Amino acid sequence: MKVLLISVWKPRKGGIITHVENLLKHSRNVFVILTYQDRDARNEPGIIRVPVINVPVLRGINFALFSFLKALRKDFDIIHAHYAIPQGLAGALIKKVRKKPLVITVHGSDLTVLGESRLYRPVLKWVLDEADLIIAVSRYMKGLLINLGIDAEKIRIIYSGVDSHATAEGDTRRVVFVGALVRQKSVDSLIEAFKDIKEGFPDAGLVIVGDGPERKGLEALVSRLGVPDVEFKGYADNLDSMFTSRSVFVLPSSKEGFGLAILEAMARGVPVVASKAGGIPEIIHDGQNGYLFTTANPQSLAEAVKKVFKDDDVRAKLINGGLETVKNFTWKAMAEETDELYEGFS
Numbered sequence: 001m002k003v004l005l006i007s008v009w010k011p012r013k014g015g016i017i018t019h020v021e022n023l024l025k026h027s028r029n030v031f032v033i034l035t036y037q038d039r040d041a042r043n044e045p046g047i048i049r050v051p052v053i054n055v056p057v058l059r060g061i062n063f064a065l066f067s068f069l070k071a072l073r074k075d076f077d078i079i080h081a082h083y084a085i086p087q088g089l090a091g092a093l094i095k096k097v098r099k100k101p102l103v104i105t106v107h108g109s110d111l112t113v114l115g116e117s118r119l120y121r122p123v124l125k126w127v128l129d130e131a132d133l134i135i136a137v138s139r140y141m142k143g144l145l146i147n148l149g150i151d152a153e154k155i156r157i158i159y160s161g162v163d164s165h166a167t168a169e170g171d172t173r174r175v176v177f178v179g180a181l182v183r184q185k186s187v188d189s190l191i192e193a194f195k196d197i198k199e200g201f202p203d204a205g206l207v208i209v210g211d212g213p214e215r216k217g218l219e220a221l222v223s224r225l226g227v228p229d230v231e232f233k234g235y236a237d238n239l240d241s242m243f244t245s246r247s248v249f250v251l252p253s254s255k256e257g258f259g260l261a262i263l264e265a266m267a268r269g270v271p272v273v274a275s276k277a278g279g280i281p282e283i284i285h286d287g288q289n290g291y292l293f294t295t296a297n298p299q300s301l302a303e304a305v306k307k308v309f310k311d312d313d314v315r316a317k318l319i320n321g322g323l324e325t326v327k328n329f330t331w332k333a334m335a336e337e338t339d340e341l342y343e344g345f346s
Helices: 017-024 057-072 084-099 121-130 139-147 189-199 215-225 260-267 298-311 312-326 331-343
Strands: 001-008 028-034 048-052 080-084 102-106 133-136 154-159 175-176 203-211 230-234 246-251 273-274 291-293
Touching: 001 017, 001 084, 017 028, 017 312, 017 331, 028 057, 048 057, 048 189, 057 084, 080 084, 084 102, 084 121, 102 121, 102 139, 121 139, 133 139, 133 291, 133 331, 154 291, 175 260, 189 203, 189 215, 189 298, 203 273, 215 230, 246 260, 246 298, 260 312, 273 298, 298 312
Parallel strands: 001 028, 001 080, 028 048, 080 102, 102 133, 133 154, 175 203, 175 246, 203 230, 246 273, 273 291
Antiparallel strands: none
């Protein structure tokens, strides 16, 4: 089958792009990607780029309308949008004219953030009602869809995956965060917790990988609290170099659809500490393959990290538990399950 896949795409970075990249890599279907125009993008076959207006709200409307126009004469059998708005909105408009089935994958903030917005919620509900099938990346996300009034019969849960990675090297004690620097990631609570961690382990460093609108505020918080040894790395192409054999990965989110970065850390043999938010407890079983802490509680976060730093037996237990966990989350399985959904429309 030929799939019109509507998504953010390279040269941008992030979890959705990783997900889509691995779907393309492992699927047996053919894809045409409909995405944003980017000044750093190369012209590639199979990539359709849409002009961008960098104005809030108008940006999404612009993308949906131009995507609709671009798709009118393209050849495809099925539409698959990753993220509900504006990608899913574009898919719903295309479906209305081209009469092709529409699949939407919801990844996280399209429900946890947009679903709480008075402006976006009615549009979100219409888009999801138009979908023939909706893929949720966790049970938690399925629950949010049902609470929004979406028919449970058309929701399928397909987890994201992870590839195997080299074991982390080096003996520097390090706390690592990887993700977008947006409010719902609660990196401020990690910085507050690190001040406490630093008092118990003066040799520890905090490495923050990623970028986003909260970065300047977080840098100011580090300065205001006077916390030393905090590095903002921006986006990193090679995450392996961010971790050491004495690292702890922390995901402090207040809202989280799934937590792909947790699997990435586990696959590298890095113990994980994360909040109890959203779909995270579907991955982490407290004390077995990681530690869960109370959301927005820096003290609880700090205590969990210090447990790992002070006890090598605890570290080894969490690493082994994580390596067992990632065996259940593979990109190949994700693509196979997605292909089966596509073929249900043939």
